[in-house]
Amino acid sequence: MKTLFVSYRVTDLARSLAFYTALGYTELGRVELDGGARLVLLNFPDEPAASLELVHRPAAGPVDVGSGFDHLAIQVATLATTLDTLTEAGLRPEPLQHPGGPQGPKTSWLTDPDGYRIELVEWPPGHPDGITAADFA
Template identity: 85%
Template sequence: MRTLFVGYRVTDLDRSLRFYTALGYAELGRVETGDGARLVILKFPDEPAASLELVHRPGAGPVDVGSGFDHLAIQVDDLATALRTLTEAGLTPGPIQYPGGTQGPKTSWLTDPDGYRIELVEWPSGHPDGLTAADFA
């Protein structure tokens, strides 16, 4: 088994699409599900398949991100460059942090229009992509 993608319910699909395309996602496809509901499937250009689904259900009421969801983590190659690019696109990422000390990963946080938190992560040189068992040894 493997994770296919994360699905976020969003309040305003156009506003969310502007945010996520500014973050670097590209639209892969759309699905109309009836009653005005729509799904937009996204991926980063270098990803082989979808990694994020935006779900817009106009009749479902407000989005409540505080009911158990914490955050989405996104790997970047160069955090400083990513933060400059995001700021130029009108987004407001937070400062660079070093949660594991200066030899560990660099991170920054931003929040999407519905309040979903996003962690941007730059791994130290030589670190494999993603978290592995070695990170907890």
């Protein structure tokens, strides 16, 4: 088994698409559903498949993100460069942090238009992509 993608319900599809494309996602395709609902599948250019789905259900009303969801983590190559790019695109990432100390990962946070939190992570040199069992040894 493997995780296919994360799915977020969004209040304003155009606003959310503008945010996520500024973050670097590209649109793979859309599915039109009954009642004006839509699914939009996104990925980063170097990903072979969808990694994020935006679900717009206008009849369901505004999104409430305070119901248990915490955050989405996204790996970046060079966090400082990514923060500059996002700031130039009009997004407001938080300052770079070193939560594991100076030799650990670099992180920053930003929040999408509906309030979903996103953690941007740059791993230290030599660290594998993602968190593995070795991180807990």
